[in-house]
Amino acid sequence: xxxxxxxxxxxxxxxxxxxxxxxxxxxxxxxxxxITVPFEAYLASAYVTSFLVGIIAAALIGVFSYxxxxxxxxxxxxxLPDFFVGLSDYRLIFGTVAAVVLSLxxxxxxxxxxxxxxxxxxxxxxxxxxxxTLPYAINYITAMSTAGITPAEVFKxxxxxxxxxxSSVEARYIVRExxxxxxxxxxxxxxxxxxxxxxxxxxxxxxxxxxxSAGTNLTDYYRNKAAQYTIENRQQQKLFLETLGxxxxxxxxxLVAGTLFxxxxxxxxxxxxxxxxxxxxxxxxxxxxPFGSIxxxxxxxxxxxxx
Numbered sequence: 001x002x003x004x005x006x007x008x009x010x011x012x013x014x015x016x017x018x019x020x021x022x023x024x025x026x027x028x029x030x031x032x033x034x035i036t037v038p039f040e041a042y043l044a045s046a047y048v049t050s051f052l053v054g055i056i057a058a059a060l061i062g063v064f065s066y067x068x069x070x071x072x073x074x075x076x077x078x079x080l081p082d083f084f085v086g087l088s089d090y091r092l093i094f095g096t097v098a099a100v101v102l103s104l105x106x107x108x109x110x111x112x113x114x115x116x117x118x119x120x121x122x123x124x125x126x127x128x129x130x131x132x133t134l135p136y137a138i139n140y141i142t143a144m145s146t147a148g149i150t151p152a153e154v155f156k157x158x159x160x161x162x163x164x165x166x167s168s169v170e171a172r173y174i175v176r177e178x179x180x181x182x183x184x185x186x187x188x189x190x191x192x193x194x195x196x197x198x199x200x201x202x203x204x205x206x207x208x209x210x211x212x213s214a215g216t217n218l219t220d221y222y223r224n225k226a227a228q229y230t231i232e233n234r235q236q237q238k239l240f241l242e243t244l245g246x247x248x249x250x251x252x253x254x255l256v257a258g259t260l261f262x263x264x265x266x267x268x269x270x271x272x273x274x275x276x277x278x279x280x281x282x283x284x285x286x287x288x289x290p291f292g293s294i295x296x297x298x299x300x301x302x303x304x305x306x307x
Contacts, residue, residue: 005023005037008044016040016047025053029119032197033126034169046115054108062100121198129166130198134232137167138204138226145219152178170196186212200229239301247300255292259284 020027027039035042137158144154152175158164158221159172170192177188186209193205204225211221266280 005041005045007040008048009041012044013040016043024121029123031195032123033119034055034173035119037121042115044093046112049115050112053111054104055105056105058100061103062096065099066096078206080256126169127199128167130170130196130201132233133165133167134198134200134204135226135229137164137171138222138229140164142219142222142226145222151208151218155185168199170198170201200232204229219277243303244300247296251293251296255289255296259289 020039023043026043030037030039030042034056037045099132140161141154143159144157145151149157155171155174159168159175161168173195174185174188177183177191178185181188183191189205189209193202193209196202196205205219207225213217219274262284263281266284
C-alpha cells in the first residue's frame, strides 16, 4: 500500500469497513487478481480518485465553456415558456454550471467504474496466463517429482521459477500458506484453489489434494494432467484460429465493404437531390470506422490466448 492509498484510507477507510458485505464481488476479484491492497484502502482510493478526477475535469471544462462562451452558441428554434425566455440572458452562466455538473458526474462516475472493473479484468488476464503456462508448469513439477523431491518442495521450486508466469505466482502463495501461516500442504492447496481465477488450476490443485489424501502416486497424476492440458491447449489454439478467420471476414464485410457502400450511396443521393450534406460522411469516416476498428482490436485482444 503506497502513501496515496494510505492517505485515502485515513480519509474514508474506517467508514468503508462497514460496507464490506456490499462489495463481495470486488473483494473476491481483488484476491483473484492478487492485488495486494486491503479492500478498504482500494475502495477509499476509488472514491477519492473519482472525486478528484471529477473536480479537475469539471473545472477545466467549466473554464473552457465560459471563456469560449459555448452555451451562447446553442440556439433553440422552438417555443418555450416565458420563464425560460426570461432566463435566456443568463444562459452563459446556467450553461456553464450545467457543463460543470455533468462533467463532475460523468468523469467521476467513469473513474469509479474503472476502479470497480479493473480487478476483474486483471483477474481475467491472470486466468489466461495460468491456463497457457499450466501444462509446462506441470511438466516441470512432474520432472521434480520423478526425482524424488517432496510435494511441498516441488511447489517451492515452481514458485522460484518465474518463467512459468502466473502459475509460479499461485505456487508462491501455496508456499506462503505453508511457511508463514504454518498450514500443511493440503490445507494450503485448498486455500489457493479457492482463490485462483483459473478453473484449470483449481481443478489441478483439487485433484492434487485428493491424490495426496488417497495416497496415490502423485507423479502419475501430474503426468496425466500435463498431457490433458497440452491437448486442450492445442484444441483451443485451433478454435481460436477458426474464430479469428470469422472475425476477419466480419471486419472486411462490415467496416471495409460496408462503409464504402454507405459512402458511395450517400454521394449518389447527394448528386440526385442536389443537396450537399457532409455530416453523414463525417460520422462514417471519423466515428464509425475508427471506433469500429478499435472495438475489433479489443475483441481480438480479449480472445487471444497467452503463448
